[in-house]
Amino acid sequence: MAPGEWEVTARVERFVEPALLLALRGGRSHGYELAERLAEVIGVESVDYGNLYRLLRSLEQEGIVSSEWDDQSEGHSKREYELTDSGELLLEAWVESLRQADERIAAFLRRYDERNPT
Amino acid sequence: MAPGEWEVTARVERFVEPALLLALRGGRSHGYELAERLAEVIGVESVDYGNLYRLLRSLEQEGIVSSEWDDQSEGHSKREYELTDSGELLLEAWVESLRQADERIAAFLRRYDERNPT
DNA sequence: TGACATATATGTTATTGACATGTATATTTC
């Protein structure tokens, strides 16, 4: 790899989870649509559907979301997901944790800029 | 797990790498001492030595740091590490990426606070 | 009818970091 061309990407681990919870707070919906909201929240073009559905199922097992099939509406039959009360609490916990992460990164950047004034 | 008691920790993946580069910018040093600087940069009590030495070796293989044994100084013989020019560039790349991560988290928090005024 | 979008789902794999363990020397304490 040529100097200055490393693929360094500072990713927040499991960021998709709080992002999904935030997307769900926008109202109950099905996976495929949630994927679009999610992409907007995260700021990417698209998200991985496979992992999204897996995450939804695991969140449901933990009581973070609840779901039921919706066959009434037009088109393809969908499974509609909704944030539970536990889910709201979990989102709050994530927000707290993300504030801390934000501060840790900010502290790093301050320390860098201190000795690297632009 | 009781409601409201999840262990959600928003960690930046591979954060130890930029933190180590920043610690190294403070001047050449050996692994054991770098571990202390590193802990301070990250804001934890201690870091995992095993992973640190593995990281140092892999960074050296990629030309990010250079090292040599120092048998002159008192006590235990140590290997001294130093940031190369490539290392400086990589740190810059990390800083750019971390600024973006910072902004992504900030955007998430703004979006959350929008509909959740304190 | 063939292509594409919608919708949900599972399988596989590399990367990462936590934890445990191993080795050796230096220093302190009793």
Place this chain on the structure above:
DNA sequence: GAAATATACATGTCAATAACATATATGTCA
């Protein structure tokens, strides 16, 4: 001077995560 502890470097193992590939079935449009 023996034992405990700190310094210093290093490898092994494993679970969680996320990227990528694949599978399935239906709806829509040209």
